Amino acid sequence: MNSSDSTAAGRPHEREGTMNRFVLRLGLVAAACVIAAFVPGLLPNLFYVHIANLTLISGIFALSLWIIYSVGQLSLSHAAFAGIGAYASALLTLRLGIPPIFSLVIAGLLTATVAALLGSVILRLRGVYFVLVTFLVGQMFTLVALNWQDVTNGANGLISISPITVLGLNFGPRPMFFYFAFGMFMATLLFTWALTRSTFGRAFNSIEQNIDLAEICGIDTARYQVVAFTIGSGIAGVGGALIAHYIRYISPDTFTFHNSVAYITMLVVGGRSLFWGAVVGAAFLTPLPEFLRDFEGLQRIIYGAIMILVLRILPGGLISIPDKLARLGGRK
Amino acid sequence: MTVLLALEGVTKRFGGLMALKDINFTISEGEIIGLIGPNGAGKTTCFNVISGTLPPSDGKISFCGKTIVGLRSNRIIRMGLSRTYQATSVFPKSTVLENVVRGAFSRSEDTFLGSMLGTRASKAAQARERDRCMAILEQVGIQHVYNDLAGELPYGYQRRLGVAIALAGSPKVIMMDEPAAGLNPEESKAMGQLIREIHSSGNVSVLIVEHDMKLVMGICHRIIVLDHGEQIAAGTPEEVRNNPHVIEAYLGTEVVG
Amino acid sequence: MDIVTLLTQAGVNGLVIGTMYALMAIGFTLVFGIMRVVNFAHGEFYMAGSFIAFLTYAQWQLPFAATIVIAILLVGFVGALIEWVLIRPLRADELTGMIATLGISVVLQNSALMFFGASPRPMPEVISGLVRIGPAVFSWSRIFVIVSAVLVIGVFWLFMQKSRTGRAMRAVAQDREAALIQGIDVERIFPLAFGISVALAAVAGALMAPVFSVSPFVGITPMLKAFIVVILGGLGSIPGAVLGGLLLGMIESFGATMLGAMIADMLQLALVIAILLIRPSGLLGRKEA
Numbered sequence: 001m002n003s004s005d006s007t008a009a010g011r012p013h014e015r016e017g018t019m020n021r022f023v024l025r026l027g028l029v030a031a032a033c034v035i036a037a038f039v040p041g042l043l044p045n046l047f048y049v050h051i052a053n054l055t056l057i058s059g060i061f062a063l064s065l066w067i068i069y070s071v072g073q074l075s076l077s078h079a080a081f082a083g084i085g086a087y088a089s090a091l092l093t094l095r096l097g098i099p100p101i102f103s104l105v106i107a108g109l110l111t112a113t114v115a116a117l118l119g120s121v122i123l124r125l126r127g128v129y130f131v132l133v134t135f136l137v138g139q140m141f142t143l144v145a146l147n148w149q150d151v152t153n154g155a156n157g158l159i160s161i162s163p164i165t166v167l168g169l170n171f172g173p174r175p176m177f178f179y180f181a182f183g184m185f186m187a188t189l190l191f192t193w194a195l196t197r198s199t200f201g202r203a204f205n206s207i208e209q210n211i212d213l214a215e216i217c218g219i220d221t222a223r224y225q226v227v228a229f230t231i232g233s234g235i236a237g238v239g240g241a242l243i244a245h246y247i248r249y250i251s252p253d254t255f256t257f258h259n260s261v262a263y264i265t266m267l268v269v270g271g272r273s274l275f276w277g278a279v280v281g282a283a284f285l286t287p288l289p290e291f292l293r294d295f296e297g298l299q300r301i302i303y304g305a306i307m308i309l310v311l312r313i314l315p316g317g318l319i320s321i322p323d324k325l326a327r328l329g330g331r332k
Numbered sequence: 333m334t335v336l337l338a339l340e341g342v343t344k345r346f347g348g349l350m351a352l353k354d355i356n357f358t359i360s361e362g363e364i365i366g367l368i369g370p371n372g373a374g375k376t377t378c379f380n381v382i383s384g385t386l387p388p389s390d391g392k393i394s395f396c397g398k399t400i401v402g403l404r405s406n407r408i409i410r411m412g413l414s415r416t417y418q419a420t421s422v423f424p425k426s427t428v429l430e431n432v433v434r435g436a437f438s439r440s441e442d443t444f445l446g447s448m449l450g451t452r453a454s455k456a457a458q459a460r461e462r463d464r465c466m467a468i469l470e471q472v473g474i475q476h477v478y479n480d481l482a483g484e485l486p487y488g489y490q491r492r493l494g495v496a497i498a499l500a501g502s503p504k505v506i507m508m509d510e511p512a513a514g515l516n517p518e519e520s521k522a523m524g525q526l527i528r529e530i531h532s533s534g535n536v537s538v539l540i541v542e543h544d545m546k547l548v549m550g551i552c553h554r555i556i557v558l559d560h561g562e563q564i565a566a567g568t569p570e571e572v573r574n575n576p577h578v579i580e581a582y583l584g585t586e587v588v589g
Numbered sequence: 590m591d592i593v594t595l596l597t598q599a600g601v602n603g604l605v606i607g608t609m610y611a612l613m614a615i616g617f618t619l620v621f622g623i624m625r626v627v628n629f630a631h632g633e634f635y636m637a638g639s640f641i642a643f644l645t646y647a648q649w650q651l652p653f654a655a656t657i658v659i660a661i662l663l664v665g666f667v668g669a670l671i672e673w674v675l676i677r678p679l680r681a682d683e684l685t686g687m688i689a690t691l692g693i694s695v696v697l698q699n700s701a702l703m704f705f706g707a708s709p710r711p712m713p714e715v716i717s718g719l720v721r722i723g724p725a726v727f728s729w730s731r732i733f734v735i736v737s738a739v740l741v742i743g744v745f746w747l748f749m750q751k752s753r754t755g756r757a758m759r760a761v762a763q764d765r766e767a768a769l770i771q772g773i774d775v776e777r778i779f780p781l782a783f784g785i786s787v788a789l790a791a792v793a794g795a796l797m798a799p800v801f802s803v804s805p806f807v808g809i810t811p812m813l814k815a816f817i818v819v820i821l822g823g824l825g826s827i828p829g830a831v832l833g834g835l836l837l838g839m840i841e842s843f844g845a846t847m848l849g850a851m852i853a854d855m856l857q858l859a860l861v862i863a864i865l866l867i868r869p870s871g872l873l874g875r876k877e878a
């Protein structure tokens with residue numbers, strides 16, 4: 001947990017203590033990196049490595065969706081922005097021959113720009129109205145991707161997208177891609193964490209808790225909502241580009257409404273109140289359907305059922321389990 | 333005495349309904365002004381128009397000599413015109429102290445990059461902020477619960493917290509929408525005392541909407557009376573109390589103080 | 590074919606899809622108006638209606654009227670149950686209630702996929718043959734859809750206007766607090782409203798099953814259209830849903846005839862996003878307080 005100066009759930013007792021806390025965090029990050037270094041070698045086969053890779057990318061999507069959610073807005077266009085990033089990066093490498101490592105960055109910036117322009121128009125809506133409009137934006141993306149034949153190649157999608165190479169290192173093979181995805185995931189995670197404790201994070205959280213009061217605290221609620229939407233959707237664009245250069249094939253089916261729902265499910269199941277709930281949700285839900293591959297349909301049913309179940313009996317998500325247990329223990 | 337807030341011919345229409353009609357008044361430095369009137373007289377609408385929540389249909393509003401019509405609320409508030417809401421309005425999931433710190437958001441010396449990286453300067457700025465906000469909590473008398481979650485505070489404390497949040501922005505004028513609503517007579521009296529203290533200690537002008545006549549008559553220098561969106565009287569508590577229009581407007585409702 | 594024939598054909602087609610959209614949108618808007626829940630699973634109840642028609646009419650060869658009755662009762666009951674068990678505890682927060690319906694949608698759609706498979710199944714027509722009016726030719730099956738849908742909408746309208754329960758529903762939609770004060774049992778109204786809402790979607794699904802084919806995914810498009818209609822007509826407004834449905838049906842039919850289906854679809858989405866931004870309360874809806 002981060003210090004209480006940033007997020008809402010800051011409990012009274014975790015107030016002070018700076019130096020050892022910093023060391024602890026550094027240690028955690030270092031430990032995560034060391035463990036990650038051995039993961040591809042320890043996993044029994046490439047299929048598991050593949051799932052680990054998908055999980056890391058899901059983590060990026062879920063975290064970026066959380067950033068948008070942290071101003072109290074639920075976006076159903078997250079997959080669409082991932083798609084914009086994916087198509088942009090793929091086309092930049094396929095048509096202009098830009099190396100993927102650069103196209104990745106350009107795609108992220110481009111997606112963020114689209115999000116900023118769109119966000120400044122649609123973020124005047126809140127609650128279910130915003131959800132509806134983002135749903136429609138998602139539909140619009142699918143239509144455009146399907147029908148703009150010259151650019152997107154329609155339903156056939158784009159094939160043979162080149163893998164990411166940096167200084168001669170090829171991140172195309174699954175175990176190699178794992179390291180790249182892990183780096184990107186850690187960067188997103190640390191960025192999100194730093195964001196929550198920044199002045200922006202404080203403004204986002206104020207808006208989420210009480211937008212009218214935030215406005216009369218002198219917080220420019222309209223601007224900060226656009227900022228959150230731009231950052232979140234921009235990161236989703238990078239995530240989409242990662243998929244494009246990893247799977248090396250994208251089509252309109254890669255970025256549908258169902259993907260957006262899956263990211264929301266990760267948030268809900270992991271826990272919406274804190275950013276690492278998104279990580280927990282992604283880590284829990286991404287491997288799950290992959291192991292149920294043999295039962296077509298069942299994987300999604302379980303997905304939906306888990307979501308409803310969690311909403312019903314664990315509204316705080318998986319990350320609220322320790323709290324809940326502690327409370328149960330205390331009562332006895 | 334310099335004029336801080338001035339309304340000239342302010343009018344607000346909702347469709348065909350005249351919610352405010354030709355309102356004119358000023359607030360000068362160091363004044364406590366009461367805005368009263370029967371239910372539906374347009375008091376809250378008047379607040380919303382001044383604070384930029386609703387655009388006026390017509391008329392001029394200026395603050396410190398600059399027109400504020402068309403500015404968004406957060407801009408107006410940053411110029412030094414704070415307000416509180418009629419209902420309790422706090423950040424329920426944050427601590428009481430954190431609530432006040434957020435009220436001071438626009439006054440903060442903390443920077444985005446500094447806070448993101450957790451620099452020493454940022455931490456020092458935040459510490460100074462917390463100290464200043466603790467002093468404000470002391471002023472409104474709820475410093476002992478600074479570490480409680482705002483959503484779990486008793487009602488009377490939440491009202492006081494609302495005032496503290498507004499004060500944190502270092503306002504020149506503070507507008508309070510029914511600060512004593514829902515308080516018992518004792519708490520109401522204490523609220524009146526608090527408003528007087530705020531006024532005297534910080535050189536803050538106050539504009540209050542309030543139903544509790546005893547409170548309004550007791551603390552206000554001047555009173556403006558609205559009825560059906562029209563300004564029917566203005567003057568000292570004495571003058572207003574004896575004004576026949578006012579008595580007529582309140583006839584059948586509560587007795588004037 | 591001359592232009593008049595073309596336009597008449599387009600008009601009748603517009604009426605067919607328009608009445609279907611209206612049926613879908615009425616239910617969708619009813620639930621939003623009364624419960625403040627955006628039901629993302631609405632299309633799955635349409636799908637359920639389609640499969641009930643497929644089973645009872647095409648396979649068991651029951652009369653089509655029986656099919657409709659079964660669809661209404663079965664789906665209505667299941668809907669009320671879903672409201673009672675799953676949505677009720679989550680309704681307090683608009684977003685949470687909506688997320689729950691996303692989950693329900695996923696479960697229902699994929700359950701159908703598991704039981705029936707993905708391939709679309711054709712259905713025999715209820716009434717076959719063609720009718721010639723002037724130069725234009727229509728199939729009886731389409732006219733049957735229009736007439737049935739209008740009948741169902743009529744019955745629903747009478748129910749909302751005349752019956753005690755219907756009036757109570759309108760009162761709750763208008764102002765929940767006031768309805769409570771009048772002694773209306775709001776808690777009983779919710780499952781009922783949800784049941785009626787999804788039963789209407791099932792009727793639409795059953796009626797359209799012979800026109801289109803039946804598959805686990807047939808509900809997606811009608812739901813998207815219900816969204817659009819409801820935004821056009823105003824979230825929560827029933828007259829808005831009827832008019833919006835007919836309007837969208839016509840726009841779509843004429844748009845597809847004159848511009849092509851793809852461009853018509855895009856224009857539709859753009860139009861609706863614009864309306865949502867300029868006037869979130871819809872063309873006929875009342876402003877939110």
